[in-house]
Every structure is written in C-alpha cells, then in structure tokens.
Amino acid sequence: MRVVVNFELCEANARCMAACPEVFEVDDGDQLHVLIANPPESLRAKVEKAAASCPRAAIRIAEN
Ligand code: SF4
Numbered sequence: 001m002r003v004v005v006n007f008e009l010c011e012a013n014a015r016c017m018a019a020c021p022e023v024f025e026v027d028d029g030d031q032l033h034v035l036i037a038n039p040p041e042s043l044r045a046k047v048e049k050a051a052a053s054c055p056r057a058a059i060r061i062a063e064n
Contacts, residue, residue: 001044002062003034009058019053020046 003023010032016024022043025033039047051059 001041001047002038002064003036003047004060004062005032005034006058006060007032009056010054011056013055015053015055016050016059019050023047024050 012026012030012032014024014026016032017026020043023034023036023039023046025035027033036043047061051061
C-alpha cells in the first residue's frame, strides 16, 4: 500500500491526522507530512478512514 497525497488540494485541516496520526501529521506551519509512505497492512483501516474523511479528497491509496 502506498499513500499518495495531492498537496495542491490539501487545505491542512488535519482530518487525516485525527483518523490516522501514525501516517499523517500537520505541523505548526499548516504543512501536511506523510510520515509513512508505505504503511503496513495493520494500518490499512485507519488509512482508509483518513482518506474517506478528507473533505478535499486529496488522499489516494495506491496498491504498489
Ligand atoms: S484531511 Fe485532506 S485536506 Fe485535510 S490535512 Fe489531510 S489531506 Fe489535507
């Protein structure tokens, strides 16, 4: 699994961080960081929840 973020869509509202802080972090400067680009399967449910909770649809999960 690979996390792909469209940073041009991201508005740094941190919904993804609320759903999966292991992978998504919004810093004090409102910049999103993907902490784990290739998360383990054990985090799939949380990453999917993060993607679903993004109001900008900026998060995509690729399977490679
Ligand atoms: S939920 Fe979407 S818009 Fe909000 S910080 Fe995460 S990627 Fe960006």
